[in-house]
Amino acid sequence: MSKKAISVLSGGLDSVVATSVYAKEYDIHAITFDYGQKAAEQEIKVTAKICELMGFEHTVIKLPWLAKISDSSLNSNEDIPQVSNEDLDDLEKCKESASSVWVPGRNVVFTAIATSFAESVGAEIIIVGWDKEEASTFPDNSKEFLNAFNVLLDIGSPNDIEIKAPAIDLDKWEIVKLGHDVGAPMELSYSCYSGENKHCGVCESCMRRKRAFIQAGINDLTEYLK
Template sequence: MNKAIAVFSGGLDCTVAASVYAKDYEIHAITFNYGQKAFEQELKASQIICEKMGFKHHIINLDWLSKISTSSLNTSEEIPNVDFKDLDDAEKSAESASSVWVPARNTVFTSIAASYAESIGAEIIIVGWDKEEANTFPDNSKEFLKSFNELFKVGSPIDIEIKAPAIDLDKDEIVKLGSDVNAPMELSYSCYKGTDIHCGVCESCMRRKRGFKKAGIKDLTIYEK
């Protein structure tokens, strides 16, 4: 079977993305530890999902990234809470995104995934980048995806392509896709804060909540609020 690398935090988007290719590829999922508050919960979710789906699982520690980051995800800074109305407010979304931005995170993750791909001869790298979050996170955008794939054409001795099945999808459409491919979405973990139960008020939790609601699919996630 052909091999694939999945950049895998155990979150909703990457779980759905990897599930799209689960039947056709031997998937090697990579979970990164960059000092994020949610690492323990992300790792737990990743391990459970990988075991259920038959993915191979690898952990990479990026201590240096945590040391240079000023993000509220991996510093003592408080992660902002948001309301549903804030999700479509460009100014407030930009403010929230700025707080949780980790320097060049997806650039770093994808480059490391490419190293793994070259080392095992994987054909594709699977990521959970999506249209909704690309509005405030440029490293989730279609332009970023296209640019990285162009880079691989000139910078790698093997054919590697990044696959982002959610690149044109909003969160509710990702939930619908996850339902279609039987992704174990109920096992995924999205909360920025790293609480045992999803906090329900950070931007990631709120987008997850809204996605299931708009999709009309039962949300089995337990939230604190």
């Protein structure tokens, strides 16, 4: 019997690459969350394609209550911030952008639910796309958060489960390199906050994606509106 894993798969570049790292070693059940975000339809569509391509079981979990308590620009009428290339290296501007798209307790909730799935099927690992570059403004992407949650699982779960974040020490361009090396279907991934059919090209997530492919020297097949 092959080893089992749960992947928290949003369909974004980071989670697609992280999951692909373990695709040959584990029988993966991917879970995708709909918490009322503007990009929910696109994220569900691309994760379904990726899971079909890679042979993963796929479950979509709706969290309407999270949408109701959140005033994030991701799942409200508030406009999503646009940033320039220069802004990506301005910590204060990135903190302001991150504050706008912050969803209360999102990774705490997602990882807790992933733990329930892992315990129920006897999975050894939970795969997440947390990374170094985004940890500077999103504390629930940091190595400290990863280590703390693994301590929590050691104490609170009767099973031997570990959260794996292969991009935890990587910047975005290094994630693209890793994705290229492991054959991740990065061309199918969807990183945009806007939820349009094509990437908007101007939100912070799109801008970081565009820069990463350029810095990595790898052809970007993503279609951007701008």
